[in-house]
Amino acid sequence: MNTQETIITWATPVFFALIAMELLVARLRRRNVYHSSDAINSLALGVISQIVGVFSKILTLGIYAWCVQHLAAFSLPANNLLVWVTALIAYDFCYYWLHRAGHEVNILWAAHVVHHQSEDYNLSTALRQTGSGVLLGWLFYLPMAVIGFPLEVFVVVALIDLLYQFWVHTELVGRLGWFDRVFCSPSNHRAHHAVNDKYLDHNYGGILIVWDRLFGTFVEEDDKDPPVYGTRAPLRSWNPLWANAEVYWATAKDAWRARRWRDKLLVWLKPPGWRPADVAARFPKADFDIQRARFQPALSRGLTVYSLVQFALLLGMAVQFLDLAKHLSLVVLGGYAVFLVLSLTALGALTEGRRVGVVLELVRLLVTAAIPLLTGGWFGLPQLSGSVLGAMVAIPALSALVLGWVVLVGHRREGTGKVIPG
Known part of the structure; x- marks a missing residue:
């Protein structure tokens, strides 16, 4: 079993143990932070993401390995602690720009939207991952290959960065003082997942929140304006296939309906929500309502x-x-x-x-x-x-x-x- 599989194997039962702990703490605090159908949908999307990863890993890691072998500027040793620390910081920096682009470029949002669709915010939301992010996401990490970070180092630091982000998806951990100013924390990430005007498109950091402070995308959680979760175009479905396809389909329809060829391209490259003027006029959409009722079909x-x-x-x-x-x-x-x-x-x-x-x-x-x-x-x-x-x-x-x-x-x-x- 390789290093990546070992880490995932050990992490999975820990994830579910922490979810159980979150449920227990929420019950003791008389808070309802889980809804069964929403949690099932989030976990199902995580499963599908892992299934896709089995087929895509050969391609994405193969490209990275080729770039290290043929394009690397330096031959960095995998047995050097400084290389590992630098790689983790470099990965988090690349992740910041991928994450930011995922909110600012529609074709990347089409993949990333899956992670934001839940109207709950709990540890199951952390496991709600896209099945299509592999299509373009790997491009943002190629600078690490060009620098010369070995493949085995890249794989492990990528997992560390991903695993770190699990615990920040909770409403049960409050402010953490100085920690919130340096690292991505539950408070910082709650603001990131919110659709409120003041929070929208902020706090992209994976481990470090200092990237947001450096590049002007940081916002602090405000108790007077509590976060409302989900997306501004609610999914309103528990279908995991549709969850992965909805933005691609909506964008493809707008591209087809656009009269100008320029708009047919721009609709993929502009920020989410942008639509060609002629398409918006002929096929209007309802305005976003933050007071909307959540999607929660009743079951016996x-x-x-x-x-x-x-x-x-x-x-x-x-x-x-x-x-x-x-x-x-x-x-x-x-x-x-x-x-x-x-x-x-x-x-x-x-x-x-x-x-x-x-x-x-x-x-x-x-x-x-x-x-x-x-x-x-x-x-x-x-x-x-x-x-x-x-x-x-x-x-x-x-x-x-x-x-x-x-x-x-x-x-x-x-x-x-x-x-x-x-």
């Missing part, structure tokens, strides 16, 4: 519990996928990835309280049972023992029965004629 308690259990099962499959990734053929790996992404999408539709969500979930359960039943195995596991095979068929079959019972009971209790009571 039974469906909420069902969704959490099914997500836990899918999360276990995702962990298996990541563990087997280095051994599976590309065809099997791709098939498993498609299965997981579509499964998370079906679960998202179910948590939206839509009738089609029940249908998609039943189809997902049918496919989940059919794969081991028809093949005698599972992705990457060609032959299962009889007991394991029986369990892998029985669990989705039992889940289908439970789902039907939960929907039926909810329907009878509500008496609304809806498949999923709202």
